[in-house]
Amino acid sequence: MTRPAPSHLALVLLGMALFGGAMATASEAAAGRLAEGGAALDGDDECDAGVEGAEACGVHLAQLRARARHTPVENVAGMDLGGFRSSKPSRSFQWGAPRRSIGEAIDASHWQASHFSQGAGDGHIDKAKLRTWVQDELFGGKGPFGESGHAVPVPWPETQGDQLGEGQWVAYTRRQVCYITAKALEGAESGDYWNGLTRFMAGCPRRSHFGHAMVALLAACAMDPGLADGGQGPLIVVARAAAPPTIAEARAA
Secondary structure, eight states: OOOOOOOHHHHHHHHHHHHTOOBOOOOHHHHHHHHTTOOOOOHHHHHHTTOOSHHHHHHHHHHHHHHHHOOOEEOOTTOOOTTOEESSOEEEEOOOOOSSOHHHHHHHHTOOEEEOSSSSTTSEEEHHHHHHIIIIIISSTTOSSGGGTTSEEEEOSOBTTBSSOTTOEEEEEHHHHHHHHHHHHHTOOBTTBOOHHHHHTTSGGGGSHHHHHHHHHHHHHHHOGGGGGGOOOOEEEEEOOOOOOOHHHHHHO
16 A cells, blocks of 8 residues: 655655754853753853844753753664664653643644545544544654654764764654654743744744644655554655765866
C-alpha cells in the first residue's frame, strides 16, 4: 500500500529546525544563578547580557530557564535512537512545556479535513481524529527516539553556526519528523537548543499556509499504515552539499 506523501513545504521547515537552531547565549553569571535556583532575572539583566528588546529578552530568559532545567544528553556511538542517524555526533534535548494545545494549533491553521485514497481506515481524517492521534499515538508511550525517549537528538556540535557542516547529513524517521512537527506547532521549546522551527512557528506562520502545510503533514502521518502500532516509517534525509570548487579548480577539472 502506498503511503500518503508528506508536504514538501513541511519538510523544508524541518530543515529549518536543523539549520536554524542556536544555543541560547547568556552570561555565565546569569546562567549560574538560574542553575543554582536563584531568583528570576529581570529584563535589564537579560538585556545587559547583550539581548536587545523586551520580546527578545523574554525569549532569552525562557531559554536560560530551560537550560537550568534540562541538561542535554551526549549520545554515545551505537545508541539506539529509534532510527535517527547522522554523519556526526549528536545531543538529545528535552522538550519544554507547550504554549498551546495541539487542538488549538490545528484550529489556528484553518485545516479542516483530508481524504487519502490509500491509507488507514476509510481514508478520511478530520480535526477530532487528528487531535486524538497526536495525543494518544504520537505523544503517548515511550517516545519515538529509542533510548532517548521523547528527547530529540540533534547533530552536534555546531559547524560554523549550523548543525550540519558542508558534506554532512542527518536522517530522521517519518514518525520522528511528525513528532518534531507537532511539538513545534504546540510552541514547545527544546531545552537550550533554540530550534528554528519552533521560533518560526511562534507567530503568524502557524496561522498561514505554513501552519496549514504542517497540520496536513500530521494528517498524512496519522493515515500512514507504516506508522501504525508505533512504526517508524521511512527515513527522511537532510543533507548539505560539500563546498563548491573554486573557478580555477573547475577549469582545471
